[in-house]
Amino acid sequence: MPPRLEFGVLGPLQARLNGVPVDLGGFRQRKVLACLVAARGRIVPTDRLMEQVWDDAVTPTQATLFGYVASLRRALEPGRAARTAAQVVVREGPGYALRVPAGLVDAERFTALVMRGDRHTSAGDHDAATAVLDEALTLWRGPAYADFVDSEFAVTEVARLDALHAMAREQRLAAVLAGGNHESAVGDLEALVLDEPLRERGWELLVLALYRAGRQGDALAALRRARERIVSELGVDPGPGLRRLEAEVLRNDTSLDPRPTPSRRLPDVAPPRRNVPAGLSSFIGRRGELATLGLAVTGHRLVTVVGPGGVGKTRLVLEHCRERTDPDGPWLVELASLHDPTEVVRAVSDVFALPGVSTAEHLAQRLADRKALLVVDNAEHLVAAVADLARTLLGGCLGLRLVVTGRQPLGVPGEAVMELAPLGLDDAVELLSDRIAAATLTHPGKGPDRLLAAQVCRDLDGLPLAIELAAAQCRALSLREIAFQLDDRLALLGSGSPDEDHRHATVRNAIDWSYQLLTRPEQTLFRQLAVFDGAFDLDAVRQVSGDGEVPDPVPVLLALVRKSLVTADPDTTPRRYRMLELVRQYANAALTEAERDRASARHRRWLLGLVEIGEQRLPTADGTGWLSRLSAERDNIRAALTSALAADEVLLAARICGALAWFWYRTGQIAEGLRWGGRTLSALDARADGAASGSAEWTLARARLLMAIGGCAYLSGDHHGSVAALGESARLCAQVGARHPHTTAVIYLASVTAIGGDVPGALPLADQAVRLADLVGEPWAQAEALTVRSQLSRACGDLPRARDELARANTLARSCGHQWAMLSSAWMQAKVSVDLGEPDRALHILTDILREADPRHDRSSWLALVHSVAGALGRTGRAGTGAVLLGAVETLGASIGYHPEQMDPHDAPGNTAAVAAAMDPADYRAARARGTGLTWSGLTGLLVDEGLVPTASQ
Numbered sequence: 031m032p033p034r035l036e037f038g039v040l041g042p043l044q045a046r047l048n049g050v051p052v053d054l055g056g057f058r059q060r061k062v063l064a065c066l067v068a069a070r071g072r073i074v075p076t077d078r079l080m081e082q083v084w085d086d087a088v089t090p091t092q093a094t095l096f097g098y099v100a101s102l103r104r105a106l107e108p109g110r111a112a113r114t115a116a117q118v119v120v121r122e123g124p125g126y127a128l129r130v131p132a133g134l135v136d137a138e139r140f141t142a143l144v145m146r147g148d149r150h151t152s153a154g155d156h157d158a159a160t161a162v163l164d165e166a167l168t169l170w171r172g173p174a175y176a177d178f179v180d181s182e183f184a185v186t187e188v189a190r191l192d193a194l195h196a197m198a199r200e201q202r203l204a205a206v207l208a209g210g211n212h213e214s215a216v217g218d219l220e221a222l223v224l225d226e227p228l229r230e231r232g233w234e235l236l237v238l239a240l241y242r243a244g245r246q247g248d249a250l251a252a253l254r255r256a257r258e259r260i261v262s263e264l265g266v267d268p269g270p271g272l273r274r275l276e277a278e279v280l281r282n283d284t285s286l287d288p289r290p291t292p293s294r295r296l297p298d299v300a301p302p303r304r305n306v307p308a309g310l311s312s313f314i315g316r317r318g319e320l321a322t323l324g325l326a327v328t329g330h331r332l333v334t335v336v337g338p339g340g341v342g343k344t345r346l347v348l349e350h351c352r353e354r355t356d357p358d359g360p361w362l363v364e365l366a367s368l369h370d371p372t373e374v375v376r377a378v379s380d381v382f383a384l385p386g387v388s389t390a391e392h393l394a395q396r397l398a399d400r401k402a403l404l405v406v407d408n409a410e411h412l413v414a415a416v417a418d419l420a421r422t423l424l425g426g427c428l429g430l431r432l433v434v435t436g437r438q439p440l441g442v443p444g445e446a447v448m449e450l451a452p453l454g455l456d457d458a459v460e461l462l463s464d465r466i467a468a469a470t471l472t473h474p475g476k477g478p479d480r481l482l483a484a485q486v487c488r489d490l491d492g493l494p495l496a497i498e499l500a501a502a503q504c505r506a507l508s509l510r511e512i513a514f515q516l517d518d519r520l521a522l523l524g525s526g527s528p529d530e531d532h533r534h535a536t537v538r539n540a541i542d543w544s545y546q547l548l549t550r551p552e553q554t555l556f557r558q559l560a561v562f563d564g565a566f567d568l569d570a571v572r573q574v575s576g577d578g579e580v581p582d583p584v585p586v587l588l589a590l591v592r593k594s595l596v597t598a599d600p601d602t603t604p605r606r607y608r609m610l611e612l613v614r615q616y617a618n619a620a621l622t623e624a625e626r627d628r629a630s631a632r633h634r635r636w637l638l639g640l641v642e643i644g645e646q647r648l649p650t651a652d653g654t655g656w657l658s659r660l661s662a663e664r665d666n667i668r669a670a671l672t673s674a675l676a677a678d679e680v681l682l683a684a685r686i687c688g689a690l691a692w693f694w695y696r697t698g699q700i701a702e703g704l705r706w707g708g709r710t711l712s713a714l715d716a717r718a719d720g721a722a723s724g725s726a727e728w729t730l731a732r733a734r735l736l737m738a739i740g741g742c743a744y745l746s747g748d749h750h751g752s753v754a755a756l757g758e759s760a761r762l763c764a765q766v767g768a769r770h771p772h773t774t775a776v777i778y779l780a781s782v783t784a785i786g787g788d789v790p791g792a793l794p795l796a797d798q799a800v801r802l803a804d805l806v807g808e809p810w811a812q813a814e815a816l817t818v819r820s821q822l823s824r825a826c827g828d829l830p831r832a833r834d835e836l837a838r839a840n841t842l843a844r845s846c847g848h849q850w851a852m853l854s855s856a857w858m859q860a861k862v863s864v865d866l867g868e869p870d871r872a873l874h875i876l877t878d879i880l881r882e883a884d885p886r887h888d889r890s891s892w893l894a895l896v897h898s899v900a901g902a903l904g905r906t907g908r909a910g911t912g913a914v915l916l917g918a919v920e921t922l923g924a925s926i927g928y929h930p931e932q933m934d935p936h937d938a939p940g941n942t943a944a945v946a947a948a949m950d951p952a953d954y955r956a957a958r959a960r961g962t963g964l965t966w967s968g969l970t971g972l973l974v975d976e977g978l979v980p981t982a983s984q
């Protein structure tokens with residue numbers, strides 16, 4: 031039996047060989063191993079490994095590192111013969127990598143178990159969920175990477191594992207509650223909220239457990255404690271879940287009572303109908319303007335709301351949106367963080383979840399059947415691009431209406447322009463009083479002196495943003511002190527250029543006044559936050575803040591939230607923060623050049639670490655979560671790439687792009703991948719004569735960059751360019767001996783070559799991909815390689831071999847939680863079954879994976895499965911139902927820009943033909959017509975009624 035080597039990082043670092051602890055040496059030597067474990071099989075270049083190990087000291091010569099590696103090899107492979115290659119800590123390409131199966135690292139087992147527990151919970155199997163999550167939590171021996179928790183290499187991984195640990199505790203206790211054991215869960219839930227007081231899910235579970243245990247008073251007391259803690263530490267009200275729960279407890283809502291839990295839930299296949307956020311504070315005044323905007327939108331398909339910064343344009347439009355009932359909207363697109371006009375189309379397509387859209391014309395085709403209101407916010411710096419987009423969308427989408435906010439009209443024919451003025455004095459005073467009451471937790475009836483409040487509002491020109499900033503200072507200053515300081519400060523600051531926008535200057539002055547009231551650490555962090563584009567979380571703040579003045583950024587950030595200079599989104603977990611664009615512009619202008627350089631460098635390093643970890647996690651059980659995580663950081667990704675290229679850090683930019691290869695491909699980010707990949711490749715090649723360009727690290731970065739470009743080129747239809755890029759990538763990976771990237775490059779090269787119809791050229795590549803995947807031993811790579819090889823077996827007519835390869839691929843994909851490979855291999859299995867004349871088997875496979883697919887994350891693939899189910903029904907005597915499904919796929923697919931023959935040109939026409947051939951032509955047309963009238967929920971109901979997916983009680 032081969033020796034079993036296991037690693038533990040959920041607590042102090044440890045290694046066990048056949049259950050016996052291994053002596054890993056001193057602190058630095060252990061840190062070398064910890065860096066390699068955190069890289070999860072990825073190559074860590076020698077220079078970077080030394081920076082990580084000696085991040086708190088002067089870096090020694092490489093000989094010291096080589097000595098540590100040699101000692102680790104002797105400890106981890108004590109029986110290895112002299113002068114034979116190491117199998118655990120291996121030299122590969124430009125650096126070192128740890129080569130052990132993922133299941134032998136406790137952090138990987140923990141992640142897989144938590145994801146499995148989540149799937150059991152989603153399926154309603156709470157006993158199984160509790161057992162699996164108990165097993166996961168027993169792996170936790172202490173803080174993750176406890177020996178190195180403050181080291182830079184571990185920060186992102188520690189944050190991920192901590193969040194996963196908290197989620198596992200919550201999920202386990204939720205399963206306990208669902209099983210009816212509410213009384214026994216109370217103690218554990220009390221401990222949970224003490225450990226994680228800002229995670230609202232724990233408070234929700236505690237309140238529910240107390241209520242079900244007959245302790246309504248204690249439940250309400252817990253709600254009060256939760257509110258006080260969240261308001262005091264975050265400066266925001268609890269999220270909608272806690273607020274709704276409080277109302278339900280007060281009225282003894284029957285929905286809180288224990289009830290039988292279904293063993294499996296049916297996914298909600300209806301796509302979200304809007305993305306307009308709920309209001310975080312009361313809406314004061316503006317009733318006349320709200321009515322005017324409603325009339326304007328009713329009478330015109332394009333309305334532009336203009337006015338100075340801080341006047342409340344966005345808030346007014348969002349309030350209008352919350353009252354609308356459009357069938358497909360409304361939708362909000364925020365442009366404040368965009369700088370490149372070519373990214374406007376991408377921003378809109380992202381909001382509508384339409385991957386692969388690269389032009390306004392293509393976007394108009396995909397939205398042609400939508401009946402929605404689209405709000406384009408903060409368009410003043412991209413007026414020409416937004417105007418072009420408006421012309422194209424309004425010309426091609428008759429059911430679409432646009433509302434744009436900015437400083438000036440677009441100048442598009444048919445545009446209605448609404449100019450928003452500052453608040454009237456009465457409304458301004460009411461707003462100030464309301465916000466002071468919220469800031470100080472006093473009753474609005476005990477408002478400030480009206481004359482004094484009126485003076486403050488007049489000094490601030492009635493601008494809502496300036497008024498809210500002033501009100502936030504009432505936690506520390508009286509209104510009279512604010513009035514005196516404002517009078518003095520604005521008089522001093524208001525002496526700028528006479529042609530300056532007076533109201534815009536007033537907002538800047540109000541921000542400046544608020545800034546001057548900050549402590550020195552608060553000012554420092556405030557300036558540093560300007561390097562973020564869009565939202566950010568606490569982990570990002572910890573890594574980007576620095577310069578010694580902010581030793582602990584969390585309380586400083588929360589102070590900025592309380593003072594309304596940073597906003598917190600209560601509906602996000604983990605909580606995300608952002609600056610209003612005017613505030614961010616001020617902070618950016620306040621940065622010195624040296625501060626900006628240092629903060630931007632830290633921002634780039636944080637982002638690089640994040641995307642490299644994301645790359646590792648995407649083909650695992652938590653891949654879906656990481657797709658969402660990386661999608662949330664799109665603005666920061668662009669900012670990091672922009673600053674990296676501007677700072678001539680082209681190698682870092684190439685590493686970021688290389689790490690994003692699968693993310694860009696999986697989410698269809700064609701234009702983004704080609705744009706940034708092309709810019710980075712040009713910059714990299716421009717430095718080709720430098721000394722560093724011949725290094726293994728440089729070569730590997732170029733190879734991985736080409737892999738990203740090749741994937742996006744394939745999606746764009748540039749088959750020749752894709753093959754060329756992937757072929758060069760594979761060659762460079764082989765040149766430096768980088769086995770993992772080489773395997774990935776060959777897998778994708780074989781796939782693209784086969785899809786292009788070159789079966790003879792693809793066959794040896796697919797065989798090579800299988801051999802390489804077996805050598806690296808990664809189940810996700812083996813699954814993908816076998817799936818590609820099966821496609822060629824099918825193309826060559828060797829269907830038994832294709833079936834065997836797909837069965838092995840599916841088993842491997844399930845073993846590591848790689849859902850994409852799991853679903854694609856099963857889908858191919860169904861197609862092979864059809865080829866073999868086994869439609870019943872195909873239908874069984876398809877309905878199984880239809881239950882596992884999640885349409886909330888990939889509606890196109892879900893519809894593709896439904897289309898294949900229709901074909902299988904046509905071949906098994908249920909063509910009538912198949913025809914209805916075809917009609918539903920046709921209509922619903924058109925609403926999101928999905929067309930079966932484009933996504934699956936080889937097999938989709940056969941599905942349609944199989945259904946049509948089994949029916950009378952008139953009956954076929956009538957059944958398809960019935961399907962075209964189905965909504966998303968109607969299609970779900972049909973699948974349930976026909977026994978193709980389980981009901982909630984099955």
